[in-house]
Amino acid sequence: xxxxxxxxxxxxxxxxxxxxxxxxxxxxxxxxxxxxxxxxxxxxxxxxxxxxxxxxxxxxxxxxxxxxxxxxxxxxxxxxxxxxxxxxxxxxxxxxxxxxxxxxxxxxxxxxxxxxxxxxxxxxxxxxxxxxxxxxxxxxxxxxxxxxxxxxxxxxxxxxxxxxxxxxxxxxxxxxxxxxxxxxxxxxxxxxxxxxxxxxxxxxxxxxxxxxxxxxxxxxxxxxxxxxxxxxxxxxxxxxxxxxxxxxxxxxxxxxxxxxxxxxxxxxxxxxxxxxxxxxxxxxxxxxxxxxxxxxxxxxxxxxxxxxxxxxxxxxxxxxxxxxxxxxxxxxxxxxxxxxxxxxxxxxxxxxxxxxxxx
Amino acid sequence: xxxxxxxxxxxxxxxxxxxxxxxxxxxxxxxxxxxxxxxxxxxxxxxxxxxxxxxxxxxxxxxxxxxxxxxxxxxxxxxxxxxxxxxxxxxxxxxxxxxxxxxxxxxxxxxxxxxxxxxxxxxxxxxxxxxxxxxxxxxxxxxxxxxxxxxxxxxxxxxxxxxxxxxxxxxxxxxxxxxxxxxxxxxxxxxxxxxxxxxxxxxxxxxxxxxxxxxxxxxxxxxxxxxxxxxxxxxxxxxxxxxxxxxxxxxxxxxxxxxxxxxxxxxxxxxxxxxxxxxxxxxxxxxxxxxxxxxxxxxxxxxxxxxxxxxxxxxxxxxxxxxxxxxxxxxxxxxxxxxxxxxxxxxxxxxxxxxxxxx
Numbered sequence: 001x002x003x004x005x006x007x008x009x010x011x012x013x014x015x016x017x018x019x020x021x022x023x024x025x026x027x028x029x030x031x032x033x034x035x036x037x038x039x040x041x042x043x044x045x046x047x048x049x050x051x052x053x054x055x056x057x058x059x060x061x062x063x064x065x066x067x068x069x070x071x072x073x074x075x076x077x078x079x080x081x082x083x084x085x086x087x088x089x090x091x092x093x094x095x096x097x098x099x100x101x102x103x104x105x106x107x108x109x110x111x112x113x114x115x116x117x118x119x120x121x122x123x124x125x126x127x128x129x130x131x132x133x134x135x136x137x138x139x140x141x142x143x144x145x146x147x148x149x150x151x152x153x154x155x156x157x158x159x160x161x162x163x164x165x166x167x168x169x170x171x172x173x174x175x176x177x178x179x180x181x182x183x184x185x186x187x188x189x190x191x192x193x194x195x196x197x198x199x200x201x202x203x204x205x206x207x208x209x210x211x212x213x214x215x216x217x218x219x220x221x222x223x224x225x226x227x228x229x230x231x232x233x234x235x236x237x238x239x240x241x242x243x244x245x246x247x248x249x250x251x252x253x254x255x256x257x258x259x260x261x262x263x264x265x266x267x268x269x270x271x272x273x274x275x276x277x278x279x280x281x282x283x284x285x286x287x288x289x290x291x292x293x294x295x296x297x298x299x300x301x302x303x304x305x306x307x308x309x310x311x312x313x314x315x316x317x318x319x320x321x322x323x324x325x326x327x328x329x330x331x332x333x334x335x336x337x338x339x340x341x342x343x344x345x346x347x348x349x350x351x352x353x354x355x356x357x358x359x
Numbered sequence: 360x361x362x363x364x365x366x367x368x369x370x371x372x373x374x375x376x377x378x379x380x381x382x383x384x385x386x387x388x389x390x391x392x393x394x395x396x397x398x399x400x401x402x403x404x405x406x407x408x409x410x411x412x413x414x415x416x417x418x419x420x421x422x423x424x425x426x427x428x429x430x431x432x433x434x435x436x437x438x439x440x441x442x443x444x445x446x447x448x449x450x451x452x453x454x455x456x457x458x459x460x461x462x463x464x465x466x467x468x469x470x471x472x473x474x475x476x477x478x479x480x481x482x483x484x485x486x487x488x489x490x491x492x493x494x495x496x497x498x499x500x501x502x503x504x505x506x507x508x509x510x511x512x513x514x515x516x517x518x519x520x521x522x523x524x525x526x527x528x529x530x531x532x533x534x535x536x537x538x539x540x541x542x543x544x545x546x547x548x549x550x551x552x553x554x555x556x557x558x559x560x561x562x563x564x565x566x567x568x569x570x571x572x573x574x575x576x577x578x579x580x581x582x583x584x585x586x587x588x589x590x591x592x593x594x595x596x597x598x599x600x601x602x603x604x605x606x607x608x609x610x611x612x613x614x615x616x617x618x619x620x621x622x623x624x625x626x627x628x629x630x631x632x633x634x635x636x637x638x639x640x641x642x643x644x645x646x647x648x649x650x651x652x653x654x655x656x657x658x659x660x661x662x663x664x665x666x667x668x669x670x671x672x673x674x675x676x677x678x679x680x681x682x683x684x685x686x687x688x689x690x691x692x693x694x695x696x697x698x699x700x701x702x703x704x705x706x707x708x709x710x711x712x713x714x715x716x717x718x
Contacts (some may be wrong), residue, residue, distance in 0.1 A: 012411050013456045013718045047661060053458050069662045080542040091662065092618040094629075094677055097372045121675040147663055148619040148627050188438050259451040259505040260475050268507050271455075274692055274717050302406060302688060303428045303450065303717070304506055317478040318453055333633055334692070335617060336715055356695055358662070 008347050009339075014257040014320065015271040017338040019333060019350070022235055023251035024054060027347050031215055032061040038219040043067050043088060045210065045230030048329045052355035053340070054078035054233055057198040058082065065110070066212075067228045071101045072357035078109060080353035086110040088208065090228070091127045091145070092120045092148065092174060098359065099127035102135075112136035112206070115300050121163055128168030136172035137163045138208060143189045157196035159328065160258055164202055171207035173225075180213045182241070183220035190223040213242055237288045238281040238327040247290065252331065252338075253289070253322040258315045267307045267315045270321065273300040274334060279327040287323040297323070367706050368666060368698075373616040373628040373679065378698040378709070382610035383413060383592055389394070390591050392572055397611045402426050404569065404589030407688045411439035411590055411711035412699070418442065424469070426587045431458045434440045437468055438568060439712035445469040447567065449499070451479045451507065454525035457718065461494075471495035471565070473534045473660040475507050480522055487527030493531070495531035496522045496566060500552065502545045503538040512548055522534060523561055532565030532584075532665035539572045539601070542579035547689035549582040572601055578686045595687040597640040606649065611690065611697075612681040613646070615664065617674045626666045629683065632659040633693060638686040646682040656682070 016061055035042045044058045045067040055066060055077065065086025065121060068074040074089055093102055094351075115121045115137055125189050139159045139222070142149030150156050154176060164171040174193055178186045186209050194204045209221055210228030212235075218227050234252040236243045236263045257270035286297040289307065299306040305323075307313065315321070321333060325331045325333045332338070333355055340348045366378060387403075402416045404426040414425060414436065419675055424445025427433040446468045452461055464470055465487070474480045474496055487494045501508030509515045523530040523577050533552055537545045541654045553563045555689045558572060568580055569587030571594075579584050593611040594604045615630035635645050637659060645656040648666065658665040664682075666672065674680070684690045691697070692714055699707040 013454060015717050054699075064581075068472060077669060092676075094616055094618055094626075095372060116621060117676050120618070139437065140443075142621060146622075146625070147658075149621060186519070244669060257453055259453055262475065262501060262510060263505075268451075268452075268506070272716075273636070273638065273689055274715075276641070277632075278689075279632065280637070299506075301506065303690070306506060317476050330632055333661070334715065335717075356633075356693065358374050358630075358694075 006344070008341055008344060009255055012255060012339055012347060014255050014259070015194045015275040016252050016255045017335050018322070019234070019340050020123055020251045021340050023249060025057060027233055027235060027249060028058055029252060031229055032063070034216070035091060035218065035227060036062065038086055038222070039050060040224060041217055041226040043208065043226050043228050044233065045069070045228050046354065048230040048233050049330060050096045050352045051334050051338070051350050052353050053350055055081045055084065058233070064226065067088055070357055070359060071105065073354045074105055075101060076106070076354040076357050079258050080128055082110060088112045090114050090177070092116060094123055095118060100124060103127055103131065106131065106133065108137055109200055110335045112138060112172055113138040114138045115159070115163070116140040116150050116268055118159065118162055119323070121159065121169070122168055125166035125168050131168055134168055134170040134305045136155060136170050138173050138175040138206060139163065140164045141174055141189055141193065142175045143185045143245070144182050145177055147177065149176060153192035153196055156193040160197050160202055162199055169195065171205045171223050173208070175208040177210055178214065180211070183214060183217045187219040187223050195243050212239060216244070216294070234328040235322045237326045238283060240324070246290070247324060250324045253290065254331065256323060258317055258319045258321065261313060262317055264312050267303045267313045269321065270303065271305045272303045274302045275298060276323065276325050277330040279330050279335065281326050283326050285306055286326045290322045290324065311353055341359070362549055365703070367700055367703060368614055371614060371698055372707060373614050373632040375614045376694050377612050377614050378593070378697050378699050379610045379682070380699050380701045382608060384416060385415055386592055386594060386608060386610060387420045391422070391573070392493055392587055394577065394586060395421065399577055399583060400585035402567065402585050402587050403592065404428070404587045405436055405713065406432070407589040407592050407691060409691050409711045410697070410709050411712050412709055414440045414443065417592070422448070423585065429718060430457050430464065431718045432463055432713045434460060435713040435716050437464070443468060447471045448519060449473050451475060453479060453482055453594070458482060458537040462490065462658050463489065465492065465494055471497060471531055473497045474518065475499040475509050475524070477518065477521055480518065480525055480528070482529060484525035484527050492634045493527055493529040497532050497565060498522065500533055500535045500548055502535045502548045503541050504536055506533060506536065507638055510550035512555055515552040516559070518661050519556050519561055520559055530561060530578065532563045532567070534567040536569055537573065539570070540576070542573060545580040545581050553582070564715055571598060572603055575603070593687040596683045596685045597642060599683070600642055606647070606683060609683045611687045611692065612649065612683055615680055615682060617676055617678045620674055620676055623671050624664040625666055626672045628664045628666060628680065629662065630664045631662045633661045634690070635682065636657060636686065636689040636693065638689050640685050642685050646684045649681045649683065
């Protein structure tokens with residue numbers, strides 16, 4: 001804060017999630033510019049913010065649509081932000097209840113889903129066989145992250161043919177969530193799968209890749225037609241640790257109050273795992289206290305965070321601190337609302353429209 | 360399930376939190392019996408379940424009241440369960456907004472809070488100085504967990520005298536959240552603090568201890584007048600690992616569906632960190648798949664859980680499994696509702712009244 005300026009966070013009860021909207025805008029614009037330069041479309045994953053307002057900022061900047069991870073998440077986002085026209089759900093969708101919701105969703109928006117196995121494809125086909133419009137389906141491919149995805153380009157081709165032949169479905173292309181630094185793997189897997197499908201006369205319209213950690217290298221897999229960054233809108237401590245961004249690029253912080261200083265080297269804050277989550281993402285400690293690189297948040301219980309330092313901790317009870325969490329997306333999911341900070345303007349409360357949507 | 364019996368979980372969309380109410384009842388009764396035998400009062404911490412229905416079961420079994428961790432949590436529980444008469448908030452409460460809520464809460468229920476420093480005591484005193492009834496305050500003591508709490512019996516005595524002299528407050532006694540196996544430490548700390556306060560003519564009416572991991576040893580610190588178990592109502596994988604209970608005592612499970620089997624030794628389920636949380640509590644892996652001790656849940660992203668086994672994984676897409684999470688309390692906080700299972704009766708949806716209450 002500049003001297004003499006009122007701190008807009010003064011009246012906010014803690015713990016609270018603050019989102020600096022100027023930083024969000026800069027983060028969105030930065031990747032959109034890169035994508036425009038390399039000729040790749042942007043389809044942000046809204047799991048990071050789950051907010052209508054940030055979705056609108058992403059669409060205004062040039063995003064072609066959004067990505068969601070679950071049917072319920074997609075419904076909540078579309079309800080909150082009806083101007084969404086194009087929506088991808090990057091998940092194997094199974095079960096009558098979810099398929100029923102999916103069918104209704106497909107009548108509201110240009111919808112695409114993914115599948116990595118025939119059981120899922122057959123379920124989608126049964127659900128959409130009687131619909132007027134076919135459902136677009138991408139084959140999810142494992143390019144090294146070893147989560148979901150068919151293991152080889154041959155399997156991708158076989159499943160693509162299965163989709164192309166299935167009633168109610170339209171084979172749209174390929175999708176992957178690559179490992180960090182996996183651009184070369186994406187390029188070779190997808191190029192081979194496209195060639196195999198071409199041998200069968202099947203065109204691949206969309207190749208969707210993603211991941212904020214590797215987004216600066218998006219151009220190294222030019223086979224991709226679109227990119228799905230998520231965390232880039234907020235950034236977090238894990239991305240600073242990877243060298244992807246700096247602290248001033250972290251739009252989401254947790255505002256916390258010191259509630260106890262029981263030892264010269266220890267302080268307790270009112271943000272625990274219910275505010276910061278236990279996600280470590282390979283890091284040591286549960287977040288970065290802005291301005292205090294000497295402090296480690298070494299232990300969380302649900303409502304307490306423990307701060308330790310080899311230096312005198314130098315905090316007093318009642319003092320407020322801001323923390324960059326290890327992983328922004330999981331923090332978003334814990335709060336019914338976040339506080340938008342716009343410079344010196346009065347903070348605004350934003351409802352986290354798609355919080356807690358797991359099914 | 361007995362052969363030929365319909366599975367009451369069949370129609371439940373996943374991921375979902377199941378709570379076996381018969382197991383909850385048995386867990387509650389078991390500790391209440393122990394407490395009755397050793398002459399200790401039970402004041403369950405509701406953070407584990409955050410449900411009106413389980414609170415009522417605990418009160419019916421003989422609990423004298425409940426424990427909450429935050430003011431907003433206490434308000435939500437009292438709204439959902441107005442028959443609560445006695446409520447302890449085991450947290451340093453700071454700030455005008457929280458103190459305003461606390462004052463209103465104190466007019467609705469017999470309310471006690473804790474403090475471990477003079478700043479908190481002075482804030483409470485200012486907030487309650489003009490109230491008709493004084494607020495009860497316990498001194499929080501550090502008996503080895505190294506979170507909050509005054510460090511020595513002398514400091515406990517000094518803060519107790521400060522409370523006793525403060526307008527609007529009534530010194531009620533002492534409180535600790537002990538480390539696992541810390542009964543001897545509780546006994547010696549509290550006995551000494553009581554003696555020091557007695558030298559000043561100050562009586563200690565309440566000594567509150569807690570913690571499910573050590574609850575079987577509650578009788579080893581007879582200085583305590585009441586005990587605050589939380590997780591005991593549900594139990595979880597961390598407590599099985601500590602030898603406190605067995606799998607059949609775990610009332611809370613996460614029902615998940617296999618969505619992908621991309622490798623003979625790997626399967627992916629639709630429960631990730633948004634369902635199971637990343638809490639490890641010193642364990643390896645993110646939960647126990649019932650009936651499959653060979654499986655490790657070795658990786659979670661928000662909506663995917665990765666299961667690996669040295670044996671053939673032997674799961675098929677669409678199959679449903681039940682998982683005992685590492686830590687039940689943090690799972691509860693992620694779900695707007697849970698599904699109560701009562702034997703073969705139709706499952707009931709219970710609203711998690713105090714979910715997401717962090718302030």
